[in-house]
Amino acid sequence: xxxxxxxxxxxxxxxxxxxxxxxxxxxxxxxxxxxxxxxxxxxxxxxxxxxxxxxxxxxxxxxxxxxxxxxxxxxxxxxxxxxxxxxxxxxxxxxxxxxxxxxxxxxxxxxxxxxxxxxxxxxxxxxxxxxxxxxxxxxxxxxxxxxxxxxxxxxxxxxxxxxxxxxxxxxxxxxxxxxxxxxxxxxxxxxxxxxxxxxx
Amino acid sequence: xxxxxxxxxxxxxxxxxxxxxxxxxxxxxxxxxxxxxxxxxxxxxxxxxxxxxxxxxxxxxxxxxxxxxxxxxxxxxxxxxxxxxxxxxxxxxxxxxxxxxxxxxxxxxxxxxxxxxxxxxxxxxxxxxxxxxxxxxxxxxxxxxxxxxxxxxxxxxxxxxxxx
Numbered sequence: 192x193x194x195x196x197x198x199x200x201x202x203x204x205x206x207x208x209x210x211x212x213x214x215x216x217x218x219x220x221x222x223x224x225x226x227x228x229x230x231x232x233x234x235x236x237x238x239x240x241x242x243x244x245x246x247x248x249x250x251x252x253x254x255x256x257x258x259x260x261x262x263x264x265x266x267x268x269x270x271x272x273x274x275x276x277x278x279x280x281x282x283x284x285x286x287x288x289x290x291x292x293x294x295x296x297x298x299x300x301x302x303x304x305x306x307x308x309x310x311x312x313x314x315x316x317x318x319x320x321x322x323x324x325x326x327x328x329x330x331x332x333x334x335x336x337x338x339x340x341x342x343x344x345x346x347x348x349x350x351x352x353x354x355x356x357x358x359x360x361x362x363x364x365x366x367x368x369x370x371x372x373x374x375x376x377x378x379x380x381x382x383x384x385x386x387x388x389x390x391x
Numbered sequence: 392x393x394x395x396x397x398x399x400x401x402x403x404x405x406x407x408x409x410x411x412x413x414x415x416x417x418x419x420x421x422x423x424x425x426x427x428x429x430x431x432x433x434x435x436x437x438x439x440x441x442x443x444x445x446x447x448x449x450x451x452x453x454x455x456x457x458x459x460x461x462x463x464x465x466x467x468x469x470x471x472x473x474x475x476x477x478x479x480x481x482x483x484x485x486x487x488x489x490x491x492x493x494x495x496x497x498x499x500x501x502x503x504x505x506x507x508x509x510x511x512x513x514x515x516x517x518x519x520x521x522x523x524x525x526x527x528x529x530x531x532x533x534x535x536x537x538x539x540x541x542x543x544x545x546x547x548x549x550x551x552x553x554x555x
Contacts, residue, residue: 234468253458
C-alpha cells in the first residue's frame with residue numbers, strides 16, 4: 192500500500208507506474224496549473240487597469256531609483272548636480288532639539304507609504320520617489336521659511352534618499368541643508384514621539 | 392468530508408473519503424487564514440506599485456523589462472487567490488495559486504540569502520530590510536506553502552472516489 196508521500200510524488204512527478212497512463216490526478220493537476228496561469232493573466236489585466244487609474248502610473252519598463260531621481264531632477268533644473276559638497280550630517284540629539292524647538296524644517300525623504308505609517312512630528316514629506324511633485328507642492332512653505340535650516344531624513348542606516356534629496360535642494364538654491372543620518376530607525380528606536388497620517 | 396490517500400489494487404493512487412468533521416473545520420480555518428494573509432499582502436502591495444517594483448528589483452533575479460509587469464500583476468493575483476481559497480467553490484485553484492506563489496517567494500528569498508543580500512522581501516508588507524526579517528518571511532512561506540498544499544490535496548475532486 193502506498194502512503195501519502197508516495198501519492199504526492201506520483202501526482203507531481205507523474206510516474207506511470209504509480210499513476211497509470213490515464214491518471215485523473217495528474218490530468219487534474221496540470222489542468223489546475225493552467226487555471227492558475229489564467230488567473231495570473233487576469234491579475235496582470237486588473238493590475239494594469241488599476242495602474243491606469245492611479246495619479247502617477249507606473250511605466251511598463253522599470254527604472255531604478257537613481258534613474259527616476261535623475262529624470263525627476265532634470266525637469267526642475269537644466270544641469271545635473273555635479274561636484275556638490277556633501278550636506279552636513281547631524282546626530283540624534285541635535286535633530287531632536289531641532290524638532291522640539293521647531294528650529295528647522297524637517298523633511299522626510301521616504302516614500303509616502305512609509306510616511307503615512309509614521310513620521311517625525313512636524314515633518315513634511317518630500318519623497319525622493321516623487322521629488323518633482325512633492326517639491327512643487329512644498330515650494331511655498333520652503334520659500335516662506337527660507338531662513339530656517341532644512342534637515343532631511345530617510346529610513347536610516349544605508350538609505351541614500353536623504354542625501355539625494357539634500358543634494359537636490361542644494362542645487363535648487365537652498366543653502367542650509369543637512370542630513371540626519373540616523374533617520375527613522377534611530378528616531379523610532381529612541382521611542383520619541385511619532386505622528387501618523389497623510390502627506391503634510 | 393476529508394480524504395485519506397491510499398493505493399488501489401491496480402497500483403494507482405485512490406483517495407478514499409472518510410467523514411471527519413473536525414478535519415473539515417481545520418481545512419476551513421486554514422483556508423480562511425491563508426485567504427486573509429494573501430488578501431492583506433496583495434492589498435498592501437496595491438497601495439504603491441513602485442515600492443513593490445523596487446523590492447522585486449532588489450533581488451536582481453527578474454529581468455528589468457519584466458519587473459514592472461510583475462509588480463502590477465502579482466498584487467491583484469494575490470488578492471484573487473486569497474478570495475478564491477476563502478470561498479469553497481474556488482478553493483482548489485486558490486490553494487494551488489497560493490502554494491505556487493509561496494514557492495516562488497521561497498526561491499527568491501533563498502537565492503538572496505545565499506548571495507548575502509539584505510533586502511526587504513516585500514512579500515507580506517514593507518519594512519526595514521534585515522536578514523532576520525528575511526528568515527522570518529522564509530519560515531512564513533514554508534508554513535503557507537504547507538497549508539496551501541494540504542488544502543489543495545484535500546479539495547481534489549477525486550477524493551470521493553471509493554477504493555475498489
